[in-house]
Amino acid sequence: MxxxxxxxxxxxxxxxxxxxxxxxxxxxxxxxxxxxxxxxxxxxxxxxxxxxxxxxxxxxxxxxxxxxxxxxxxxxxxxxxxxxxxxxxxxxxxxxxxxxxxxxxxxxxxxxxxxxxxxxxxxxxxxxxxxxxxxxxxxxxxxxxxxxxxxxxxxxxxxxxxxxxxxxxxxxxxxxxWQMSRPVIADEASLVADPEQWERKGVVFRQVRREGDGLPEVDDLRAVHDVLESAFTDHFNSSEESFAEFVHRLREDPGHRWDHWWLAEIVDGENGEPESAGALVGTVSESANGPDGSYVSYLGVLESARGRGVAKGLLKTIIADAAARGRDRVGLEVDADSSTGADQLYVGMGWKTKYVTESWHKDIPVS
Structure with missing residues (x-):
């Protein structure tokens, strides 16, 4: 089902x-x-x-x-x-x-x-x-x-x-x-050991697991959804989205690819059970002329995992993946009014603002 x-x-x-x-x-x-x-x-x-x-x-x-x-x-x-x-x-x-x-x-x-x-x-x-x-x-x-x-x-x-x-x-x-973009060069394929799965200081970064037919394991998809719902609870205009709505919406994106979904898991100790800590959902940005790019649709880290390099590790993963695929850029969107300081991480890793968009709202009484 x-x-x-x-x-x-x-x-x-x-x-x-x-x-x-x-x-x-x-x-x-x-x-x-x-x-x-x-x-x-x-x-x-x-x-x-x-x-x-x-x-x-x-x-x-x-x-x-x-x-x-x-x-x-x-x-x-x-x-x-x-x-x-x-x-x-x-x-x-x-x-x-x-x-x-x-x-x-x-x-x-x-x-x-x-x-x-x-x-x-x-x-x-x-x-x-x-x-x-x-x-x-x-x-x-x-x-x-x-x-x-x-x-x-x-x-x-x-x-x-x-x-x-x-x-x-x-x-x-x-x-x-801020709609930001970062150039990618071929040498950056070595930023991580393997974009499919690598580990740093007790944090494992891996693609969602896929079955023999290429479809992902539902448990991994639920883990991505749960991380993003929790990570964005206190963010601007956050509203609850069901698991079914989430999967349906992201699969609609023309750039959707299951091998562009990553989980970060903390594994403490030699026999520790992996615990979800962060997630990144990427897409393909196709180009009519020249190389394609990658895009960070979602990046979320649980509060309990902050300070362990999860966000930076996930970003390095999609950069390395893009380089390995011969792509020339990675794009993402940043809340210019946020107090989290995420923009400092992105700027420090080479992202620059390409253009700016705005959100406009109107509340409609239902009755």
Missing amino acids: SPEDALPEDNRFVSDLEEVLPNDPGLPVGWEASTPDPANADDVARLTELLRAHEDAGRGWAGACEDDVLVEVSEHGLRMRENLVIRDGSGRIRAWASVHDRSIGRMLYVHIIERGISAGAADRCSEVMFHWAEGQAREVGAARGLDVQQIDTGAFADDERQHKLLEDAGFNRVRTW
Whole structure:
């Protein structure tokens, strides 16, 4: 039985737009709200075009591909998501919104409007999309038994148009994130004895164990989930995510690979039982031109294990692994407002900020 079998058969959102939008949502004449068709190559290509243009306008370059869009709109993605598009009179998609039931009390939201349309048309599309998102927030909040449901969306730090749309809709900028990258050279493959498993001062760093069919041992996956849930309990905007939701979400990432998941275990004494101390979940960052990179999606260390070099050991492991695979970089995200001092570790190991993003939130009363 797969851990994902524990997910609800249907998502907690409303698929019928008539239940969430008014009869006349106020769009430009001839424009209409609908849902995208993941089986329609033109729809997927157009959403990819919109997403890439959004990235380019916000940070100066685009990195998204069709696989990133399919995470949001495919049948697999719709287990935990719902989507809305706005088409003009010719049927061309001009705007796209997506909601994701990420975890208890936290609904992620994507808000993308074509950059070339008039300010008036953009404002009207934005109002409809936010109205839809707030309706979906009430639905998912009610389904989870909550009084308040948070909408959590992001923006590039230099994207002034997006900031204005969010401010006009009542969102607040609540956090800043440094998106960092570190170059990797071939010689760094020897940073650790073997990225699959190595040991230092009573701490064993190893990949999650896999069965003969290549799938990981469920006990190891649960250990990774438990470490990350515990390590991030006191961090900004932490909310409980079930094991099934966790595995489902991380497997959706186009860069997901089971051999990029590591556990750190403390083994005290010659016959000591290994105890989970930290975990790192990595992914592949594919490149259209040039070598691929690796990315640190999650890095967590239990409080009881801090001071034993667990975080640094896990980072050295993914760097060595990237070098051995012929990759040229490792990326990660850092909470710029955190008091943990994690940024000092990353800077000390060679990471530099490439661009900056922000979290914007709005709380929606459910009843």
